[in-house]
Amino acid sequence: MSRISVRGFAVASATAVTAVGSVVGVASGSTAQNNDVEATAAGTTLLADIPAGQQAQVQTASLTQQADAQAIAADASAKKEAEEAARKAAAETAIAKKEAAEKEKAAKEAAEREREKQEAASRDASRDASSFAVQGSYTIAQIQAMARQMVPGGQFQCFSNIVNHESSWNYKAVNPSSGAYGLFQALPAGKYASAGADWQTNPATQIKWGLNYMNERYGSPCDAWSFWQANHWY
Structure with missing residues (x-):
């Protein structure tokens, strides 16, 4: 099986539990119990409910999703830092140019006074x-x-x-x-x-x-x- 999401396994597990519940219901002759099992299966999914052969794939898919999320967060953080550094450099350049212009103006004024x-x-x-x-x-x-x-x-x-x-x-x-x-x-x-x-x-x-x-x-x-x-x- 290729990459399978936890949600997909949840559905599979719910189906499996529902099927089991149906059998139990039929054997006991209780419709209420069957409905309770279906409701429980539809609302709750445990790793233990998933077949043993598929548990490793579920865990791998989960870790992959976490890694992807972390990579996206790291890229966003790096981009933010780069943008902040660029803004800081631009501000420092602007300040340096302003100071140089003020010094040049002061020098010209001093020369004119002289x-x-x-x-x-x-x-x-x-x-x-x-x-x-x-x-x-x-x-x-x-x-x-x-x-x-x-x-x-x-x-x-x-x-x-x-x-x-x-x-x-x-x-x-x-x-x-x-x-x-x-x-x-x-x-x-x-x-x-x-x-x-x-x-x-x-x-x-x-x-x-x-x-x-x-x-x-x-x-x-x-x-x-x-x-x-x-x-x-x-």
């Missing part, structure tokens, strides 16, 4: 350049004092480092080979004219030009100094 600060410093330098009294000559200390008033405090040391290397704060320094001139050894020297016509005799005008140059070309005097250290020119 740019505005530098532009403001540059505008201040433009105003300050014309506020110094014109003299026939200037000492290094006087030139450095001008620069301190025109260059943002956090950028002054970098600014000073470049001037030290280029001209040692000599606003009339001339390179005999190239003709580069002034505090920043501008080449051609006429570049200073964009900051003022008195560039040859006024160190404040040269400072104004040098600060604008560093801000526009490198972003700040310290960025210009970093480039100078790597290349020995700027």
